[in-house]
Amino acid sequence: MDTDTRVEPISFETHPSRYKHWKLAVDGAVGRLTMAVDENAPLRPGYQLKLNSYDLGVDIELRDAVERLRFEHPEVRCVVVTGALDRVFCAGANIQMLASSSHGFKVNFCKFTNETRIGIEDASSGSGQKYLAALNGTCAGGGYELAMACDEIVLIDDGNSAVSLPETPLLAVLPGTGGLTRLVDKRKVRRDLADVFCTTAEGVKGKRAVEWGLVDDVVPRSRFEDAVSTRARELAASSPGRADEGIELPALDKTIDGQGIGYGFVRLDIDRQGRVATLTVKGPPDGLPADAHGIRALGAGWWPLQAFRELDDALLHLRVNEDSIGLVLLRTEGELDRIVAVDEVLERLEDDWLVREVRLMMARVLRRLDLTAKSLFALIEPGSCYGGTLLEVALAADRSYMLDDPDREVVVAVTALNAGAYPMSHGLSRLAARFLGDPGRAERLAAEPRRYDPAQALEAGLVTVVADDIDYEDEVRVAVEERGSLSPDALTGMEANLRFPGVENCDSKIFGRLTAWQNWIFQRPNAVGERGALSLYGKPERPAFDWRRT
């Protein structure tokens, strides 16, 4: 799905009333997400979504459902993920779709599905919505990767249904949606058993699946529904309640034109000629509520929620619909006082379920920013409002440029939320990742919330470049031009390494180690060449491999 051949942009927004592939039902504390893929409704023509296989369209609905369950149904404390087909839970990502997609689209498809699955784990750890995968039939590849994102997996024991990761033996690619990592890092399956499992196309079923740790339980067909319901109720009961009533997430109010997208608090401007986008976040308006009741009344219109939902949508648009854009200039507009005041509310009301939910969502959006394969330069200019939560946007950037103008005040502000409210994928705060060489410095900065003028910001290491009004414009212009002259691939690889110094965890291993290897394999002739296994899947010819090991 290349920019050139695209007819209209892919939208990441949807609503349960429009779902084609999932059924979302809520019964008290238990929600149920049933995969019922309409095989005749692929995102683009050219393939059928047979056997509950999925494409990006299916996953856009899944992500929507997971987000809505958190905001609209806080009463739900366990979500059952199951399938509507007989004998098959899910056949994984659609192979014809993968085989006919461009390299860039495949990579972005996997990134989004990875983020959605990590979002499920975030809903469990952050919102106490436990996920139970109820595998009512065979579960292959991406289907099993989805199951592994859940807290528990129950597999039907019918003598036939198995879990499997057949990517390597059948398609010559990896289970790249977290599969290999979750297998040994999350489920801690013994590595030699994992090796056998991942090279056995037919998978593992029944008692052995439990013994190897691939699933948590197997249950005969006759008792399957009962066992799932019982376990779902137990999981729900194990999770503390949050609230009885949620807030609605309406469609975003946005205007798309050839030059970009305008939202309420976000504006994306596209310069295709220059391959540069400008992403502007407008800070909070005046008169925002400072108490939980007022915030609830505003609901999805509360600035933190609305602005970051809009930012999220803009990032997804940039990634999938604007692949020729290499550099994103990050800007903020507004009054610093107001974002500092919002941060004070976000901090003080941390225990309110909705405020907590919003903070977690903002953290996810900022992680989406970290993981976006575009160069990011933050511009800190008069009228900007890089304070606390919005300072994270500048800290996520590869570089930041701050104008030192004697006539117009330019300041940034650190707040308590910079201490770790919005962790990166690998668990560090952006300040801690920035000051890895000076342990404690991040904590010291966040412990004394204050403002920084250009000289102070430079001294504190919060910005990359400070330039006065004579030099600033040239400095930025040259940097933008230089960035635009470099290989987009080399920049993607460079940024993927420099952005995540320090420790790694399961999430960051998925985006670093696993994804990088999958991207490598997604280019290899043995997978995607004319006679590669992915290209020939479902066709009568056998793949022909170049046997040299790399």
Place this chain on the structure above:
Amino acid sequence: MDTDTRVEPISFETHPSRYKHWKLAVDGAVGRLTMAVDENAPLRPGYQLKLNSYDLGVDIELRDAVERLRFEHPEVRCVVVTGALDRVFCAGANIQMLASSSHGFKVNFCKFTNETRIGIEDASSGSGQKYLAALNGTCAGGGYELAMACDEIVLIDDGNSAVSLPETPLLAVLPGTGGLTRLVDKRKVRRDLADVFCTTAEGVKGKRAVEWGLVDDVVPRSRFEDAVSTRARELAASSPGRADEGIELPALDKTIDGQGIGYGFVRLDIDRQGRVATLTVKGPPDGLPADAHGIRALGAGWWPLQAFRELDDALLHLRVNEDSIGLVLLRTEGELDRIVAVDEVLERLEDDWLVREVRLMMARVLRRLDLTAKSLFALIEPGSCYGGTLLEVALAADRSYMLDDPDREVVVAVTALNAGAYPMSHGLSRLAARFLGDPGRAERLAAEPRRYDPAQALEAGLVTVVADDIDYEDEVRVAVEERGSLSPDALTGMEANLRFPGVENCDSKIFGRLTAWQNWIFQRPNAVGERGALSLYGKPERPAFDWRRT
């Protein structure tokens, strides 16, 4: 350098008397390694090694020197790495060599150079030989990556000499020999400054290089030699002495023929038709010394040292000279009692400098095995001796097959050395990585050294498959055939993920995150296509990029 076009295999053995590119000198506690690359002595014809640029041949000598300093010169406590040219320390990996190499060769070249640089860090941490990079001129790309592997970096301050990582701006590839990782993870350079540095082809010099943490000191030409000598003596003084006299590392006694290589304790058999190699390690002979004096007298002929030097050589041969081999069957032959006895000596004499040095070397060789991009199956059969140190070989395997033969005893043994004497790249013992899901189990097993018959070994989780004498042969044959039918690329990616569950550190990030991204980029048309930057380097044409971001 493909198998098809290879005339004779690359040898990884050399000796200072035959060095073409380095000068090794020892003066008391300070060693000096001077890079003086002979531009007319490339490893294969087709390029010149100008400006102290390097190819695999240069790095084979470096690795030899680092190893010899540890064993032959234990009196050395600081090693100065410097260059023999005027104004240039090292221009990095040779671009013409890279541009004209196959993908597989590039990847293996980088892997070996990475292991050599990690070996320098291992010499510092394990043997107290501190490395001081004395950059007497400009230092680009791989040259700076080598410098970053040293404990400290001193750069000449002559108004011209800079350190740089120009790979991304000039070649559209990554500084893939640990550069990006060491920059932010080891030297902890701030990530935005690292971004500027890595996109600035001319690099950074003088005071700014110190301020950014790129080097530890800059010294004017007039005082450079003095400052380096002084700092080298200080570093040497800061490291406790080990011994006054080392042991010699003679050339390995080996016989190469079309079928493989025979060494004293190791035999490598190649089945090119089946794309399978068999790597057999013979256990210790009878009557080995149990005291430091006796071990010193045997020197390089002591079984642990000789056998693992041979194993290392066989692994390097397999990687670079036998790229069509996809599967290595690992075997041991010998008496279990004897390897258990050797382990007892290795454990008891841990504080002896030579025993310690041998243990560290064995750990490096086992890490080389973990990082070898071939499938590894261990065969545990009558006459094998998988005890302790040699059990690590089976634990490094992707799978192990154990024969349960009522007529012939087959046992494996755990010894105290399995508790962590031979850590993997990411710092875990192989037992701990194996039992990640059962914390403490590895420690419990190692705390009670004992033997395991097939049933016990299976129960303890030490082996993958146990089969009786009726089934064993078929089971192994089918597994070998199946493995041989799978895509070598998918297997490389799969194994790179499954072998390293759990934490990551700087070393494992280099081999996981960084290397995987570099391998991806090493295939991208923007780097290696006809009009890619790597292909066109040094030619008048400008590269033409596909600007789509992935």
